Amino acid sequence: MTPVSSKLYTDDVSLLVVLIDTNPFFWNSVKSNLPFSKFISHVLAFLNSILLVNQQNQVVVLATGHNSCDYVFDSSVAQSQNQRAEHLLQKLEEFVDKDESLCREESVDGQGFSLLSGSLSMALCYIQRVFRSGPLHPHPRILCLHGSPDGPGQYVAIMNSIFSAQRSMVPIDACVIGTQHSAFLQQASYITGGVYLKPQLLDGLFQYLSTVFATDLHSRAFLQLPKPAGVDFRASCFCHKNTIDMGYICSVCLSIFCKHQKKCSTCGSVFGQAQAQDSSTPPNPNPKRKTPMDA
Ligand SMILES: [Zn+2]
Ligand SMILES: [Zn+2]
Numbered sequence: 491m492t493p494v495s496s497k498l499y500t501d502d503v504s505l506l507v508v509l510i511d512t513n514p515f516f517w518n519s520v521k522s523n524l525p526f527s528k529f530i531s532h533v534l535a536f537l538n539s540i541l542l543v544n545q546q547n548q549v550v551v552l553a554t555g556h557n558s559c560d561y562v563f564d565s566s567v568a569q570s571q572n573q574r575a576e577h578l579l580q581k582l583e584e585f586v587d588k589d590e591s592l593c594r595e596e597s598v599d600g601q602g603f604s605l606l607s608g609s610l611s612m613a614l615c616y617i618q619r620v621f622r623s624g625p626l627h628p629h630p631r632i633l634c635l636h637g638s639p640d641g642p643g644q645y646v647a648i649m650n651s652i653f654s655a656q657r658s659m660v661p662i663d664a665c666v667i668g669t670q671h672s673a674f675l676q677q678a679s680y681i682t683g684g685v686y687l688k689p690q691l692l693d694g695l696f697q698y699l700s701t702v703f704a705t706d707l708h709s710r711a712f713l714q715l716p717k718p719a720g721v722d723f724r725a726s727c728f729c730h731k732n733t734i735d736m737g738y739i740c741s742v743c744l745s746i747f748c749k750h751q752k753k754c755s756t757c758g759s760v761f762g763q764a765q766a767q768d769s770s771t772p773p774n775p776n777p778k779r780k781t782p783m784d785a
Pocket of ligand 1: 727730731732748
């Protein structure tokens with residue numbers, strides 16, 4: 491008799507890493523639509539439901555602030571059920587206070603943006619540690635609950651995190667609670683095979699979270715989850731951090747520039763003027779040339 495695959499009768503054990511946008515500038519701008527306290531009550535109910543679905547499920551929460559990010563909750567640390575919410579709220583409050591005190595300092599993108607690149611990196615570090623803990627680890631996924639606009643200065647760091655998640659086969663789900671779509675998170679979900687959703691009615695946030703983002707990776711194969719209507723694939727230039735349709739890429743390190751450069755600012759390659767070269771001069775042995783890029 492052929493053994494039955496354990497997959498047929500057991501659910502996936504999930505490790506859900508949730509990144510919560512706590513940027514005070516964002517929450518001040520939407521407080522009439524969705525106050526932060528209400529948002530947190532939706533999220534707490536969602537996290538509890540994840541932990542109830544399977545006793546072995548694990549939830550880790552990271553706060554993404556304006557100028558910093560930190561772990562605020564880890565369900566693998568022993569706590570009673572009543573203490574969980576209390577503990578999370580307390581850590582979250584401490585984090586917001588600390589982040590606010592850093593507001594006066596220089597940040598990557600200036601006011602109004604969140605340090606998403608930092609919290610994505612921390613989430614991936616945590617997941618790598620779980621991967622290395624042994625062969626029987628839960629299936630990880632990342633959920634970004636994000637509202638602040640994309641920070642142009644973090645483009646490279648965020649893309650690197652996305653490719654790292656893709657390599658480790660960790661889907662990045664995105665639930666955008668801001669007024670505008672996030673091109674970074676659209677690309678993150680598209681590249682890593684996650685779900686991107688921008689809920690129409692934030693009053694029903696818990697409904698969206700529990701019907702779309704609570705599904706484990708195995709069950710997703712049988713469900714019709716929302717597909718993105720369109721993904722903004724435009725890249726940002728490394729020189730001015732502007733979003734561009736057409737640009738130049740370095741053929742050595744793939745850095746993107748909006749204007750022709752003499753030298754790559756990332757890897758130092760010197761770009762030759764291929765067309766202007768005399769036919770009597772020997773061809774340049776280094777593959778350093780400008781390439782128009784169709785983004
Ligand atoms: Zn530029
Ligand atoms: Zn280069």
